[in-house]
Amino acid sequence: MSENVIIIGSGPAGLTAALYAARANLNPLLVSGNEFGGQIALTNEVENYPGFPDGITGPELTELMKQQAEKFGARFETDHVSKVNFQAHPFTLETENGAHYEAKSVIIATGASPRRLGVPGEMELTGRGVSYCATCDGFFFRGKEVAVIGGGDSALQEGLFLTRFATQVHIVHRRDELRAQPILQERARENSKINFVWNSVVEDIRGNGTVNALDLKNVRTGNKSELPVSGVFVYIGHYPNTDLFKGQLDMNEEGYLSVDERLHTKIPGVFAAGEAHDHIFKQAIVSAGFGCMAAMEVEKFLADLEHQGYAALQNGSR
Ligand SMILES: Cc1cc2nc3c(=O)[nH]c(=O)nc-3n(C[C@H](O)[C@H](O)[C@H](O)COP(=O)(O)OP(=O)(O)OC[C@H]3O[C@@H](n4cnc5c(N)ncnc54)[C@H](O)[C@@H]3O)c2cc1C
Known part of the structure; x- marks a missing residue:
């Protein structure tokens, strides 16, 4: 039938x-x-x-x-x-x-x-600190520092949600302006737990069993830096x-x-x-x-x- x-x-x-x-x-x-x-x-x-x-x-x-x-x-x-x-x-x-x-x-x-970042460490550490779902995994990061990758609606919306658990949420964005709706931008800028890391991309997610840091590169200056975090939430499309x-x-x-x-x-x-x-x-x-x-x-x-x-x-x- x-x-x-x-x-x-x-x-x-x-x-x-x-x-x-x-x-x-x-x-x-x-x-x-x-x-x-x-x-x-x-x-x-x-x-x-x-x-x-x-x-x-x-x-x-x-x-x-x-x-x-x-x-x-x-x-x-x-x-x-x-x-x-x-x-x-x-x-x-x-x-x-x-x-x-x-x-x-x-x-x-x-x-x-x-979409995945496609950087070393991402696949191995998915479910061990790398996440694509703040609702599912945010709770595990109570009292910890996390990074959110992206600059659109989802990145800001989920970054704001993560401030309920994390001590600090670093929003890492490859540009120096956001694509997100103005109301979300305003809320994120007013939230003391949110820190923006501008003009930066993730080159590596490091950890031994669980995430402990991101290697970042500033796309304007070429400078490299380390961002110690326990979790990374990816919202890049x-x-x-x-x-x-x-x-x-x-x-x-x-x-x-x-x-x-x-x-x-x-x-x-x-x-x-x-x-x-x-x-x-x-x-x-x-x-x-x-x-x-x-x-x-x-x-x-x-x-x-x-x-x-x-x-x-x-x-x-x-
Ligand atoms: C973190 C996040 C926050 C968001 N917040 C908002 C918001 O606040 N407001 C808003 O309006 N939108 C929001 N969006 C966008 C919204 O979720 C999407 O626009 C919407 O879900 C798209 O709906 P869809 O039905 O087209 O596809 P999807 O939601 O992508 O659903 C696709 C479905 O198809 C199934 N599927 C895929 N392949 C197969 C297969 N081969 N066989 C059977 N099933 C299959 C999947 O399992 C899934 O159930 C958000 C998105 C994200 C990621």
């Missing part, structure tokens, strides 16, 4: 698509991936998602989204899609746990993953999780999927929603909006499929 629609990914895009598809009576199946909730579940402070005037944590927000979609009949599988075939219809999907699915339509909501679709779908050189204004990929019945294609806005509410759009387009696609058959839709898309 073919599923009407399989949604790949459980970030705001996937969860919203599941809600809309469920309310359209499509009985959607969502394959959540290894990180339920996606990137927003990595933060403790979501202050800009409408409807929560006092803010909400990322894990709470995504759990509520899941409950809302389940209430209308969405089904969830905790698994990771490892192979897809969009060359024949119905489409087929395989997962790491060995499941095989057939689907009449697919919404790709695989989002993005944090993301790359889209789209390797799985290489050779079957069009994407730009950074890997963001190509879609039209209705989120159709070049294969009729395959849609993309959220940061798998959106390289501009990168906000939870935007991804949620794309999830809604993709589910509405799926509904229309399935109605057309029933009346016209897949070959006619394929010909129509050429």
Whole structure:
């Protein structure tokens, strides 16, 4: 039996698509991936998602989204899609746990993953002082000094969160100005626990079992220095999780999927929603909006499929 629609990914895009598809009576199946909730579940402070005037944590927000979609009949599988075939219809999907699915339509909501620094020590010390998630690991750094690498919203937001635990948070940024929203910049500058290290990049993360220092280089002067810290949190951007679709779908050189204004990929019945294609806005509410759009387009696609058959839709898309 073919599923009407399989949604790949459980970030705001996937969860919203599941809600809309469920309310359209499509009985959607969502394959959540290894990180339920996606990137927003990595933060403790979501202050800009409408409807929560006092803010909400990322894990709470995504759990509520899941409950809302389940209430209308969405089904969830905790698994990771490892192979897809969009060359024949119905489409087929395989997962790491060995499941095989057939689907009449697919919404790709695989989002993005944090970029690594790519310096010596990073891989070996990940989980031993190197982290990409302050919400998950901040507590371990109570009474210690930590560094945050980056100058955007995430770096400042998570740096501010870390001041709850750490004695000092050094924000290491490769430039001398920040990209973050003014309100976050203001809060960070007013926080006595935050120290900015400008024009600097990390060359090495040092430690013996756990992190104890960063080797920094000033990109203006070339001067090298050591920053003793017990933890380093990396927020230098993301790359889209789209390797799985290489050779079957069009994407730009950074890997963001190509879609039209209705989120159709070049294969009729395959849609993309959220940061798998959106390289501009990168906000939870935007991804949620794309999830809604993709589910509405799926509904229309399935109605057309029933009346016209897949070959006619394929010909129509050429
Ligand atoms: C630290 C941090 C703080 C942030 N704070 C805010 C904030 O305050 N406000 C805001 O609006 N935005 C914030 N953002 C941005 C926001 O999290 C993202 O814009 C949003 O999560 C993108 O949603 P998405 O659904 O497109 O993708 P993602 O959230 O990236 O979700 C992708 C999902 O796909 C799954 N997946 C990937 N590959 C597969 C596969 N092969 N099979 C199955 N599943 C797969 C993943 O496990 C994940 O569940 C923050 C981001 C970070 C990192």
